[in-house]
Amino acid sequence: MSVTIxxxxxxxxxxxxxxxxxxxxxxxxFHPYALARDxxxxxxxxxxxxxxxxxxxxxxxxxxxxxxxxxxxxxxxVFGTATGILIYLLIYxxxxxxxxxxxxxxxxxxxxxRALGASGGVASVVFSSILFYPTQDICLYAILCVPGFILGxxxxxxxxxxxxxxxxxxxxxxxxxxxxxxxxxxxxxVPAAGGMFIEQISNWRMFG
Numbered sequence: 552m553s554v555t556i557x558x559x560x561x562x563x564x565x566x567x568x569x570x571x572x573x574x575x576x577x578x579x580x581f582h583p584y585a586l587a588r589d590x591x592x593x594x595x596x597x598x599x600x601x602x603x604x605x606x607x608x609x610x611x612x613x614x615x616x617x618x619x620x621x622x623x624x625x626x627x628x629v630f631g632t633a634t635g636i637l638i639y640l641l642i643y644x645x646x647x648x649x650x651x652x653x654x655x656x657x658x659x660x661x662x663x664x665r666a667l668g669a670s671g672g673v674a675s676v677v678f679s680s681i682l683f684y685p686t687q688d689i690c691l692y693a694i695l696c697v698p699g700f701i702l703g704x705x706x707x708x709x710x711x712x713x714x715x716x717x718x719x720x721x722x723x724x725x726x727x728x729x730x731x732x733x734x735x736x737x738x739x740x741v742p743a744a745g746g747m748f749i750e751q752i753s754n755w756r757m758f759g
Contacts, residue, residue: 554636555619558643559612562669565600566608576601581651581666587659595655599647601667611669618673618680619643622737625683629741638740642733646675650729654722671725675733678703682737682744686755700752706730 569576578591581598585591602608622642627635650671658664680687685700697705707730714723738745 553620553623554639555615555623558619559615562600562602562612563608566602569601581654583655583658583664584660584662586655595648595651596644598651598667599644599669599672602669603667607668611673615643615669615673615676618677621684622676622679626740642675642679642736643672645672645736646729646732647672649732650674650725653724653728657724666722666725668722668725670722671729671732674726674729675736678730678733679737682734682748683741684751685748686751698755700748700755703730703734 569579579594579597579601581594582591586594602611619639623635623639625635626638626642629635630638647669648671651666654666681699681703685703686698688696689699689702690696707727710723710727710730713721714727
């Protein structure tokens with residue numbers, strides 16, 4: 552069984568349990584105001600295993616399933632199985648943590664703000680995949696299919712500007728910084744991927 556599947560099973564199980572156990576939800580959710588005062592640093596990671604509802608959970612896990620296996624296998628092929636798994640976990644779990652750092656800075660004095668979800672880690676994995684396979688189509692709702700490098704640019708722009716606007720109850724900052732983290736760390740770990748990324752894009756043709 553792949554690490555991606557294990558992460559999905561773990562996240563589904565914890566999210567499901569937290570919906571019925573309000574103490575766990577309260578203690579694990581990302582709450583910058585509380586974190587700044589009681590040093591509950593575990594929230595940076597544990598909040599990534601909680602979700603607001605079934606739709607939120609399904610979308611994140613569905614996306615992780617389709618991108619995670621490819622990234623996991625890629626790192627395994629480059630570094631070997633054991634090291635590849637550790638690096639994959641660095642991308643996913645690191646993405647969850649790093650993506651929330653700007654959110655913590657922005658909301659540490661806001662008692663009402665809370666966030667949860669694996670979006671930072673999922674975005675990190677998706678953009679790691681885009682680095683390795685930039686011209687592979689990503690299909691939205693199984694209808695609109697766009698090469699990863701194009702959708703990636705649009706996604707970053709959208710997340711950045713929506714993060715500035717705020718007000719829609721979605722942590723766009725986590726999406727943006729998780730995506731940037733996944734791409735940059737993957738490139739740092741596999742520098743040769745940079746040249747292959749450019750080569751694949753330069754050979755891409757819209758109608759070819």
